[in-house]
Amino acid sequence: MDSTTFNKFQDSVSKVLVRHKSILDVxxxxxxxCAKVNRAVVKSATSCGCIKISAERQNIxxxxxxxxxxxxMSSHIDGAPCDVCRDKIEKEMGNHLFYLAALCNTLDLQLDDILKSQLKNIDTLGKYSLY
Ligand SMILES: [Zn+2]
Structure with a gap:
């Protein structure tokens, strides 16, 4: 995904977000x-059953x-999301990205600049970029 896509996305969000303009709403x-993304992942295990979560202490x-x-290191996931669950998770992630872009717009930040800065940190600092 290039810069143009991120900028277009953020611009489109600014044009359609009318009702929830307040920073409190955003x-x-x-x-x-974010909670809906997490719920969609959990429902893949608890409702559908296409994935199983078997968490235990990492054995290192x-x-x-x-x-x-x-x-x-284990992800603690057995299986993979089925097509229905994958679609739901992707939809919720897209909605989450929408509100991230909306938050950027409200604070006059550029999502693309943030991504470039983070990528530079990862490329420069590698494992030391994590906190
Ligand atoms: Zn499923």
Whole structure:
């Protein structure tokens, strides 16, 4: 996805978001949309059953190097979202992105600038970019 797509998306959001213009509406809708993403993932396990969540302590050998860590880390997910669940999760993620763009518009921030800055941090700092 190039810069043009992010800028077009943010511009389109600014044109269609009329009803929830207040920062209070935007931040609460943003939070609500995040909860809906999480709920769609959980419902894939608890309603549909296409995924199973089997969480347990990560089993990492004491002498494992940082480079070896990803080989020992588990997502705790068995299976994969079916087409119906995948569609629902993607829809909720899209809605979440909508309100992220709306929050950027309300605060006069450019989503594309934020993504570029974050990408630069990741490329420059690698594993040290995480906090
Ligand atoms: Zn499913």
């Amino acid at each position: 931040v609460t809708k943003y939070q609500e949309s 050998p004491d002498d494992a190097s940082y480079e070896e860590l990803s080989g020992y």
